[in-house]
Amino acid sequence: QFMASFDSKYGGFGNKPKFPSPHNFSLLLRSYQRDKKDATLKMVEKSLKEMRKGGIYDQVGFGFHRYSTDEHWLLPHFEKMLYDQAMLIIAYTEAYQVTEDPFYKEVVEEIIEYIKRDMTSPEGGFYSAEDADSDGVEGKFYVWTREEIIEILGKEDGEFYAKVYNIEAKGNFTDEATGHKTKDNIPHLKAQFFELASAYKMKRPDFKDKVYTLRKKLFLVRERRIHPLKDDKILTDWNGLMITALAKAGAALQNEDYIEMAEKAADFVLKTLRNKKGRLLKRYRKGKAGLTAHLEDYAFVTWGLIELYQASFKSKYLKDAVSLTDIMIKHFYDNKKGGFFMTADDSEKLFIRSKEIYDGAIPSGNSVACLTLQQLSQLTGNPVYLKFSEGILKAFSKEVERYPRGFSQLMIGLDYATGPSYEIVISGDPEKDDTKAMIKAIQKKFIPGKVIILRPAEDNKEIIALAPYLKDQKMKDKKATAYVCQNFACKQPVTSVKELLKNLGRE
Missing domain, CATH: 3.40.30.10 (Glutaredoxin)
Structure with missing residues (x-):
């Protein structure tokens, strides 16, 4: 299914609009680990490299926009979501582990720089999103005219930057509503730095230093613009994903700062978004925490704590992972048919307690729980957790067989179970x-x-x-x-x- 829908020219899967869907790449890397098929790794590498070159990536301030409206990753919907950054950190980290190509490490470092700078609260939690529009216009914060670039950087450097990032006098994309170019440009690359350095007859480090010096100048000017609105809610589930990502990146890249960021966020969630009974709450904003947590809150935070234990080796995180998992099993598991309900048995009574398994923009709670229960069984030596993980796989096996691509994260759990x-x-x-x-x-x-x-x-x-x-x-x-x-x-x-x-x- 992946091979059939893979875009060999631009990477990614399917036609426009194109979403990053990072858990697809994590699954494909596991498939490659098993069978060493070059075509599988090629799908991952092509996609991750094309996305980093495109306008879907903020070339000036780092981080990924939500999706691309075209097939070549140029014109994004400019919103930035916390969960995308988290899942992409995981995908690029794993690609670095598999290939040892420093390109992937650099992307991880850049995304985390963005998260630390723009998306981290003073308490250590992570904000949810940044809007697409500022001053009432989508993308206004992120686009540049050629004249602006020349004026800010000077003629020689401005023309160099414009050439590298494909900045044109008439603009480099068409307005979706009118179909006309507007003189605005989305900085993007047509080749990787090592290829561009060679074209400019420069050593790669010198080329990168020059480009990043110019980028910094543009960034400082951009900071004076009206910023997109920041959604400063701190959501428990999305914070769980970012804790997971930072812990994984910190361990793989041997970066203590990332592990400390993950610890600070985990400590904040466990202190502020947990009630006296040890139950999680769903959201926090401006000193107030509230709302009953759902399955994904428990599953994602547990995932973060398990990865954080394996990065920091502080046993308190493993202890909290166990207690949250025990609560999740007690209040969310369907003892009759297997799998977990989205809502707890003692939350507001709904006519039907539904179960979610589809792995869309973010993975489902069941998919992540399938993995964390296996990890926890191994870490603690308690085989009981395996029973619940197997229950998830059995409960949803028919749906997965029909359309495996819709359940990438669950397939990662199945891969884990296969050994x-x-x-x-x-x-x-x-x-x-x-x-x-x-x-x-x-x-x-x-x-x-x-x-x-x-x-x-x-x-x-x-x-x-x-x-x-x-x-x-x-x-x-x-x-x-x-x-x-x-x-x-x-x-x-x-x-x-x-x-x-x-x-x-x-x-």
């Missing part, structure tokens, strides 16, 4: 280099079916209480020791990174 999946226990002193080297070696790799648990040599009571099987997985010869297990049957413990990767088939 191989690994429990990787690192037993050692978290401050010592040998422990850090083992953790880093695993975090940098794309190993979709793994969980990683740290058993500190000391101060380990809390993590052993959460995962009792860790009790006997101790250090050998006072060295950091790795236990690679499948379904809790462990290979011989090893004390070198090389042996660890060999045990994972990732030499």
Whole structure:
């Protein structure tokens, strides 16, 4: 289904309008990991590169707009959504892990720069969206005339920037309503930086430095314009996705700042968007939290906490993931037919409690829960969680068989269930280099079916209480020791990174 609808010229799937749909790429990367079909990886790489070059990407201030109105990613609907940034951070991070191409790492860093600068509240939570229009005109904040570019950057630099970013005197896109060009331009690239650098006979770092110096000048001028309205609600579910993304990026890119951003957001959600009974609330704005949480709030925050535990190894996050999952099972699970309802059993009584499974612009709560329940079972050693994950897969199997492409995130859960999946226990002193080297070696790799648990040599009571099987997985010869297990049957413990990767088939 993906191959049939893939746009080999511009990347992405289907015709206009084109949505990024990042979970499609995450699924395809897992498929590539299994069968190593170059065509599968090519679909992901082509799409992610074309999107970054296009007008759907804010070339001046970073971050992705919501969707493209055309097939070549030029003219976007200019709204920016938090959930898109989160899911795209995950897709580009995973592409970096698979290919080790620094291009993907740079995109992750740019999106997070945008999130940190424009979408993070003083308390550490993340705002929901930025509108498409400012001063009553869609895209006005983001477009430029050629004259403006020359005036701001000077003739020589202005013409250089205009050539690189395809800025034209008559404008580079047609107005959707009139079909005419309006002198306005959306900065976009027709080639990657390394190709452009070669065309300009410059070294790539020099070319990039020059372009980014000019970009910064335009950005500072743009900051003085009337900004699009910011939707400053802090939504629990979307924050869960961003915590997930930052934790994954922080671990894969070895960036402590990203992990700290995720921690601050998680601490805010757990403190402010949870009531005295430990139940989540749905939204927060200007000091007030409220509304009953739905399934996706629990599933997405749990996902974030599980990834954050595996990035920070602070057992409190795993503990909170367990307590939120237990609440989710108690109040949302359908014990008769399997799967989770959208609403809790004690929320406002509706005629029908519906279940959502379709993975649209954001994944469904059931799809994410299918994954987190498996991860939690591995992390804690509690097989009960697997029963509920299997219940989701059974409950929705017929829909998925009919149209798998509509359930990309659920298919990621199915891929996880298919295996191989690994429990990787690192037993050692978290401050010592040998422990850090083992953790880093695993975090940098794309190993979709793994969980990683740290058993500190000391101060380990809390993590052993959460995962009792860790009790006997101790250090050998006072060295950091790795236990690679499948379904809790462990290979011989090893004390070198090389042996660890060999045990994972990732030499």
